[in-house]
Amino acid sequence: MSKKYFGVFSYLFQSYYLNRGAFMAINYEQTFSEIPLAQTNLDAYWLPFTSNRQFKDNPRIIVSAEECYYYDADGRKIFDAMSGLWCSGFGHNRPEIAEAVNQQLLNLDYAPAFQFAHPLAIQLANRVKEITPKGLDQVFFTNSGSESVDTALKMARAYWRAKGQPEKSRLISRAKGYHGANYGGTSVGGIEPNRAPYGELMPADHLPHTLLPQNAFSRGLPENGIELADVLEELIDSHGASHIAAVIVEPFSGSAGVIIPPEGYLQRLRQICDHHDILLIFDEVISGFGRTGASFGADFFGVVPDIMCLAKGLTNGAVPMGAVVASKMIYETFMNANTPDHMIEFPHGYTYSGHPVACAAGLAAMDIFEKEKLTDKAKELAPHFEGLIHGLKGVKYITDIRNIGLAGALQIEPVSDDPVRRPFEIALACWEKGLYVRWAGDTICMSPLFISEKDQLDEAFNILSDCLSRMV
Ligand code: PXG
Numbered sequence: 428m429s430k431k432y433f434g435v436f437s438y439l440f441q442s443y444y445l446n447r448g449a450f451m452a453i454n455y456e457q458t459f460s461e462i463p464l465a466q467t468n469l470d471a472y473w474l475p476f477t478s479n480r481q482f483k484d485n486p487r488i489i490v491s492a493e494e495c496y497y498y499d500a501d502g503r504k505i506f507d508a509m510s511g512l513w514c515s516g517f518g519h520n521r522p523e524i525a526e527a528v529n530q531q532l533l534n535l536d537y538a539p540a541f542q543f544a545h546p547l548a549i550q551l552a553n554r555v556k557e558i559t560p561k562g563l564d565q566v567f568f569t570n571s572g573s574e575s576v577d578t579a580l581k582m583a584r585a586y587w588r589a590k591g592q593p594e595k596s597r598l599i600s601r602a603k604g605y606h607g608a609n610y611g612g613t614s615v616g617g618i619e620p621n622r623a624p625y626g627e628l629m630p631a632d633h634l635p636h637t638l639l640p641q642n643a644f645s646r647g648l649p650e651n652g653i654e655l656a657d658v659l660e661e662l663i664d665s666h667g668a669s670h671i672a673a674v675i676v677e678p679f680s681g682s683a684g685v686i687i688p689p690e691g692y693l694q695r696l697r698q699i700c701d702h703h704d705i706l707l708i709f710d711e712v713i714s715g716f717g718r719t720g721a722s723f724g725a726d727f728f729g730v731v732p733d734i735m736c737l738a739k740g741l742t743n744g745a746v747p748m749g750a751v752v753a754s755k756m757i758y759e760t761f762m763n764a765n766t767p768d769h770m771i772e773f774p775h776g777y778t779y780s781g782h783p784v785a786c787a788a789g790l791a792a793m794d795i796f797e798k799e800k801l802t803d804k805a806k807e808l809a810p811h812f813e814g815l816i817h818g819l820k821g822v823k824y825i826t827d828i829r830n831i832g833l834a835g836a837l838q839i840e841p842v843s844d845d846p847v848r849r850p851f852e853i854a855l856a857c858w859e860k861g862l863y864v865r866w867a868g869d870t871i872c873m874s875p876l877f878i879s880e881k882d883q884l885d886e887a888f889n890i891l892s893d894c895l896s897r898m899v
């Protein structure tokens with residue numbers, strides 16, 4: 428074996444053995460000694476949602492994690508102020524999840540998802556039903572948020588067909604919404620750069636976003652803009668309610684930079700949907716499982732949708748998994764559609780829907796979520812986070828600051844006509860100083876872990892503030 432390949436294998440081998448037990452001490456020096464060889468082999472890897480050329484010139488390689496920290500290939504300890512990608516709020520490398528996954532792999536690695544079930548999928552469906560708002564009773568498993576969204580859109584359209592109203596097929600979403608990267612989600616998505624490269628997508632109408640200048644620097648829910656929900660009435664007037672299947676929105680927009688709906692806005696959408704017999708879908712991939720300081724965005728805002736999309740926190744990000752939770756009315760409509768019992772009511776699903784290993788991770792994550800009352804933890808920490816993020820008001824180039832629960836964003840003034848450059852430079856400067864924040868469009872986003880300590884957040888904001896002050 429050539430030295431180069433030996434180096435890579437030896438690194439992988441060492442990382443595996445050094446990381447396999449969360450209780451084992453991590454020997455960083457040894458782990459990282461072979462990393463530079465791994466870095467030379469980046470060619471084959473096409474990274475998702477990444478500036479690949481810049482990355483390959485200056486790779487950021489994360490090799491291990493523990494609680495609220497990442498460790499990179501140079502042995503640096505980095506505070507994770509993003510819960511990975513909004514998904515690992517309960518703490519990295521939870522031994523309970525690792526143990527459950529390990530046991531499951533030794534007991535039942537895979538079971539066919541179509542026409543068969545296994546006990547953990549049934550248990551997890553019941554757990555998700557219990558934890559989600561009353562009225563959302565039927566749980567359909569997917570492998571990601573993107574699959575949850577495409578599942579929900581197909582479910583909504585098939586629901587109206589099952590009811591004998593096939594013309595109710597149009598979908599309405601919102602500008603600046605993010606609904607994953609699959610075809611349906613890209614079509615209803617409202618972040619233009621994510622749509623532009625693909626030409627014609629599925630037809631969808633977009634409500635206006637709720638990012639109003641008069642709401643800049645609101646703490647929590649902004650006051651102005653409830654009337655923006657009434658644009659839904661205009662879309663209904665132009666298409667006719669009899670042609671509209673569903674409205675899909677995030678309770679708060681995460682990816683576009685934590686855009687929070689004004690007071691009463693989601694209630695108004697719910698009223699309009701009820702009045703015109705249109706389904707309301709909440710995409711809670713980010714807002715679910717405690718991020719707002721309530722269990723779900725639906726609980727935070729006091730609005731229950733007909734269908735909810737979940738992922739991320741369901742397994743604490745440890746194993747890919749998503750779920751769609753629908754009302755009994757929707758499920759019963761499929762069941763009562765007058766087809767013989769041996770016919771498939773909803774011809775949809777994935778090889779790995781309800782995968783046994785993902786279910787094991789999900790059940791362990793739900794145990795942690797409930798036993799450690801992590802929603803309460805997020806709620807308790809949220810005012811401290813709010814104080815810190817709004818403490819940056821007045822710093823140059825920050826044109827808005829928004830927050831909800833343990834999610835927040837800084838809006839950064841563009842450099843001439845390039846809105847991305849400055850957030851990118853700020854986040855890279857933070858990374859160099861041991862802090863991971865996310866740069867997305869013209870924003871810097873933060874979504875710290877629920878188990879973060881106040882002094883860890885204080886330190887993170889010191890670094891951020893220092894990096895912001897050095898920007899030219
Ligand atoms: N819906 C919403 C509301 C999301 O936030 C998805 C669907 C898609 O989930 P998957 O698991 O297919 O990625 C998401 C995912 C970011 C960022 O920093 C956001 C997401 C994913 C990665 C990065 O804005 N959201």
Ligand code: PLP
Nearest residue numbers: 540570574775776777778779780
């Ligand atoms: N493409 C082909 C050729 C397949 O056979 C399948 C599944 O059987 C898929 C795509 C979908 O894969 P998945 O079920 O993992 O989403």
